[in-house]
Amino acid sequence: MVKLPSIGVLAAEGTAEIVQVGGWFLSNVWIIPAIPAASFFAILFFGKRMPRGGSELGIAAVAASLVLALCTVGQWISTVNGAHGAAVEPVVNRWTWWVAGGVDFQLGTLVDGLAVALLFVVTAVSLLVHVYSTDYVAGDVRYTHFFAFLSLFTASMLFFVLAENTIQMIVGWELVGVCSFVLIGHWWEEKPNSDAALKAFLTNRVGDVGLLVGVSVLFFAAGGTFSILEINTKALGGEIGHTLLLVSALCLLAAVISKSGQFFLHTWLPDAMAGPTPVSALIHAATMVVAGVYLVARLYGVFFEGMVIAGSSINALALIGGLTTLVGASLAFVQNDIKRVLAYSTISQLGYMVMALGVGAWTAAVFHLFTHAFFKACLFLGSGSVSHAVHSFDMKADMGGLRRHMPHTYRTFLIASLALAGLPPLAGFWSKDEILAGTGGWGVFGGTGGNGAYTAMLVMGMVTAALTAAYMTRCVYLTFFGRYRGHGHPHESGRRITVPLWILAVFAVGAGWTNLPKGFQIVPKSWTEQFGHFVEPAAAEGFYFPKIAHATPSWTLAIVSILVVLAGGGLAFGYYALVDRRAKAGGPATELADGPTSRWAPARLGHTLLAQKYYLDHLYTGIVAKGTAGPVARGAYWFNQHGIDEVVNQAGRKAVAAGHVVYDRIDQKVIDGVVNTAGAASHGAGEELRRMQTGKVQQYAGVMFVASVVLAAALILVL
Amino acid sequence: MLLNQFLILSAVLFAIGVYGVLARRNGVLVLMSIELILNAVNINLVAFGSYVSSVSGEVFALFVITVAAAEVGVGLAILLLLYRNRRSVDLSEADLMKG
């Protein structure tokens, strides 16, 4: 096996300047995951005896992690500032975990800008979710257990984020998966919940095959190392053949597809809504699904070279991401369950991130991961707050008009929705716009640089932007506007719910300002691209990060994307304004009573002026809304449920059926049959032979006599 | 040399003995037939012994007589037990070892 060269050697090889750094927080970062991990065991064993059932321990642990994470962030920022633009080497600490047969398994931490950013996101969101949960799951049968696993979930994700090598990534990856299994199935008394948990875990396992194989291939391709930095460096340095890189990148992509809910393995994600809402928030914002995106960002050297991202116009990563954005966004239209709307929206947004990585807009992807975490967490927690009040997730049946009853929830939800839709100056706008610019496809209007001309991805992203605005408008309207359709009197949730919501809302507004585009002349130059500056490693020769061509931000693109968003949102808004007007006149509150199809026939047959008045409606509802939300989305959803999901379900059923066939026909009949036949044959032979044993002495004597005569005769004749 | 006459006598005795062992049903008679066989062998041994002027034939015959005595003792004991249990010494009925 190849001996690992030290990172210092790598640095020496580079021609450009690479700065080595250290620092207490950067080198002792392992404490951050260790605290929640310890708290998991503590809560599990002692939580029940604590006055607040262990939740205080979980909150304290995550808060401590957050403080340490903030210190780490600070130290990293000061380090990068001290480097004055030179490439900063990641801080690596590692120890040998175990050695066998010449393979060295190491355990260590790798801290660079990406890891630091994720540390902050994970701990911050997790802390808010913890606080929120003390109210949300109060009185639950398994309150203590819930907090224990929240801790473990956080610890696993932090472990994954800090992984120094691919083995650690596998460990973190699987631990995250098992935590999600436990938490999604938190209320396992109901079969649908445990089904959803099983589905989540099994779908992830399918992708894990890719992960295991991909990591194995990379290990040997890189000359016997699991180290992420070395693998990246070797991939970029041309030391690994392209075929091997492509194979491993595709294998890893399979893992990403399953974990990050990308198109055609995304069906587990909406089902995972069976878990408690804070868990959904944690899964969607910070801990689970972004693991896939993070994996690509971490091993970017492999993907960059393997997929030939530079100078191309399409690749598997970008295509999968692009398709996912569209699929997720269109499906979000037909959902009545508020959490499912958000789930599909997460799928679509994760598609954005993967697409961004696929087109080479690395920073944009990580930035979107960062902003999305806050507004998506805010949306999920908001939906939880709503359901807390109305005891349901059904927007059409049990919500509406909550604006007046739940002012805090309403405001924060609205802010987060606008951020998700991508309206300036909220967070989502900046990150989404950076992705769109990063596709490099805006060349028609003057060119934006970038790694290639991914025009198709740009179009997909644009369409999705419009769709996102539209479905979020629908979601907000159905929940907060119109007439209250549920039972009882909804009321605002308590402080422990609203305060986290407001904090997240503030981030949903401000998170985007950390990475204002370079050409944005309104603010001082030193304010722009701060996030990218600290997070993206400055490329150097012989370094672990590829040299990425950065796209130039474009005013025209920004304006067009804003217009697209406004158009999408405006159309939906217009439709629901009409619904609202009709509802006040006694019509149904959630959609137009004379549904497009039933309305269509009278419109063509009636020739009345009254009908003429609704031509606009027909345009909106019959063609745009119904066209998108109807046949297309329904078709997509049908395809999703009966096509893709059916394949998934059938695969499961067929596997069981195959098991039955193999077991009943082959195992029991053929293989075991052979064994039993051998036994039966010897038994039969014995049955036949026993007839010779008559028990009569004289018969024996006769046989003996005859035999000796024969033998004697033979003896005489032969000799 | 009268060897042939001895051998003929011995062969006749042997044949009678074999017939008795195989054909008679009475256990006592079977035992007696076994004695006949053994004595046929004895005659053979002695005859050959004197034919080659060696005493080993007579010595062997003595051994056979001893063994035969023991064999008759054990055999009669078995027959006695058989008779006590079954009130018969008919060998065709004693087939406990039938498989």
Next chain:
Amino acid sequence: MDAFLNGWGLTLVTFVPLVGAALVMALPAGRELQLKAAALGASLVTALFAVLLLARFSVSRAGELQYVVDRPWIDVINSRYIMGIDGISLPLVLLTALIVPLCIVYSFGHFPEPRNPKSFLALLLVLETGMIGTFVAQDLILFFVFFEVVLLPMYFMIGVWGGENRRYAAIKFFLYTLFGSALMLVSFLAMFFLADGTLAGLEAARTFDMRALSGGATAAIARTSQLWIFAGMFLGFGIKVPMFPFHTWLPDAHTEAPTVGSVILAAVLLKLGTYGFVRVAVPMLPEAAAAWAPVIGLLAVVGIIYGALGCLAQRDLKRLIAFSSVAHMGFVMLGIATLTPFGINAAVFGMVAHGLITGMLFFLAGSVKDRYHTLEMSRLGGLLQQAPRMGWILGFCAMASLGLPGLAGFWGEFPAILASYNPAEILNEAVFRAYMVIAALGTVLAAGYLLWMLQKTAFGNAREEFADSPDVNDTTRREWLAWAPLLVLIVVLGFYPRLLHEATDPAVRESLQVEAVGGAPGDCLEVQRGEDCFEQLRRAGAQASSNSGSGR
């Protein structure tokens, strides 16, 4: 102390259980308490000796045999009483010495019908002697004797204390494994006659000394003979493992065996087969091993998928776990088939991990049966509700069994997959890479059947049938006592696999070392054209043996 251990340690650790068994037999049947105390005492003394051996074991020399005793035994066939342990045997001896006392503790009060604790405990102890003896024997005849000693107690355990169909299962188990052993014995004899001990520095040419046979004495055997000899061992050990398609005795034996019997069967008995491969078949006949490896690998991956499919078809909890053993042992065999130190290390780790995890699962199945009086999964459900702790342990073990990182199972599974990407040079890479992918697919199925099992038994509400059953209670103190060490070890080995690898790694490397004879090149496994290398080795062997003039 050291001198004592060096001379007597292994003999004691092997035969103390037998003495215990004699003691148990000598006690009157009525005094149950004394019987239990005697049996537990004997097994604990054994464990104590095992721990002493561990404590004085020199890890830095783990590749060599330690505590070696070498005495004349059967001079006629030059078979000697040789015992010794190295890094491969040590963990397995410890595992055995740990499992048996736990089984004894567990069976207190749990004695399956028709009770008779006296015979039951005595059989357990005899079983222990057989198992430990197999792991420490260094002479093929001695090895064979211990290997067979195991059969009889297990046969009685299944046949007397088993379930409904126990006779069929017991006879099947006995005859099937005996059939394999017979062929194995033929192979051993063939080696005795064909190998040349002088090549390994012995005085006599014909020998059963395992050290000599794996130390170059087999270089005198022609290739074709080696292939046949290996085939015999392959059947003998493969049936014991059990490898597909020789596995059918296993589900029956497991289903019918009493809980403790199942636990020992899964935890230790199956390892006798894989241990045979690692200790006897591969090191003694590396050339034949290389020739057979693709077949072994194929059967292993078929077993992985096939066992998993078998699991999916089961309705009985215990039978499901039994079939999962077929799949898991497939991973172990795949690791062995790679013929690399890394792969065989993974296999040894997999053996220990499977012993702990599947042993635990069988314990759980037994306890479920005690409570619900059925193992029909469609009738179970809501275990987490009725017996939350036990439900949690079941979930934990299912996770460990499906190879969750951080628990022991993973380090047997993933390294086997990793190793098969890059098998020994002498083997065909492409074939093994295909095996790798198939084995990786097996992990999905493993998750499928284990979680499905978990959902059926643990999740959901308690069934009406059992809702008010007085038998359904949570884990008892005795169960905790029996399970806690296993659970702790599963976690500890998962977090710190080094604990095991420290010992196994040097031993595995040593065992894969192809001894160079008379100036011929060694280590033919790691050469591209390995066949030529072995041929050269053989020629050098023939030269050397004619020089020494010890031709037969």
